[in-house]
Amino acid sequence: MELLAFGDTGWGDELFYATLMTIAVSITAMLIGFLFALIFTPLKLSKYKSLNLIGNFYTTVIRGVPELLVIYLFFFGGSGAIMYVASIFGYYEYIEINAFITGSFAIGIISGAYSTEVFRGAIQSIDKGQFEASKVLGIKKYIQFYKIILPQMLRLAIPNLSNVWQITLKDTSLISVTGLVEIMRQSYIAAGSTRDPLFFYSFAAVLYLLLTFLSMKLINRLEIKYSRGF
């Protein structure tokens, strides 16, 4: 227990901040994932074959390639790509991107592929009559989406999105390879300097369990809220 003391003598405060970092990265990644899903879900559902192909390419590649490989691509290739874009605009200095941004972007792209599949499934399982009825009533396309499709879709999507959230939360542990100090990285540092890896990695496992447990509780509430009336 001494090892977990707050302040200079223990690792309590460091691990606390690392946990906050894990939460921050997970939420950012999840939001970036939604952004990707917002772009790729319409592509996958589009009636044009070429757009379908782009959408399918994204979800197939990302879901078929290990997360760690994607993270290495961003970690080693991220600043190179940014510098290349900057050089087009005539900026030739070295640019280093922050590990938080690289990490949450890499995890976000992965999370986005799963979210895309969830949204696609949810939209496809909405009764066709709903689309037709709103068309017949002359409701505008975007009002139809926000007021009719989205509320029904969310109810169907939330249980699956909670799975995506769990995957995203656990995937953030992989960002530790880039040096971002989240739970895994902090445990690695603490284990190295105290030579007590068993204790710190077990404690990391407890922290992850706590995070998944608490987020499940929260999501269950959302689920109840959105399934009102069913």
Place this chain on the structure above:
Amino acid sequence: MDLELMINSFPKLLNASVITLKLLSLSLFFGLFIGLLFAIMRMSKNVILNRFAYGYSYLFRGTPLLVQIFIIYFGFGQIEFIRNSFLWIILKEPYWCAIIAFALNTGAYTSEILRSAFQTIKKGYIEAGKSLGISSKIIFYKIQIPIAIRQSLPAYGNEIILMLKGTSLASTVTLMDLTGVAKYIISTTFKPIEVFIVAGSIYLFMTFLIHNFIKFLERRYNY
């Protein structure tokens, strides 16, 4: 694009994928037994067995695979008792540590897949077997298990693909699997995109083969 690097790194990466496949097949093999054992425990009426199996699957599904590997590889070596016992012969090798972690992890997911498969078996099948005077042991082996395997094939196919991706974590405990070699080539040449394309294609090819193999089995055992 550095085509030469892509061509040169291809045989190295292909070689490394042998280790990936070895890790995958061994952990799936052990994981299937662990999964079946815990699925049976989950369905037992004994509260202690039931709770234990639930706790096991909750623990392994609620924590990242990386933590599990690190606890087994770095953590267990710290315990004096393990270092002095015969277990140390296995646990000092990163290869076996990775397989143990993967097998325990996939075992937890497999137990959930099998449990839900067993639960969806229609009661009529078991009752029909009983009324024909077949012993409950034979009902389990000859009726319940084959149906459960067929039911769980699609979900288990996904689990195999997830596990294939999971084996990439072996590179964090010094194993040179496909991802490990890819990282090595990236960090020596600083050409991440080229290496990613080659290594990613090999992974995708393996995913493709697994996917089609499962599809084939699904068609074959369709009823």
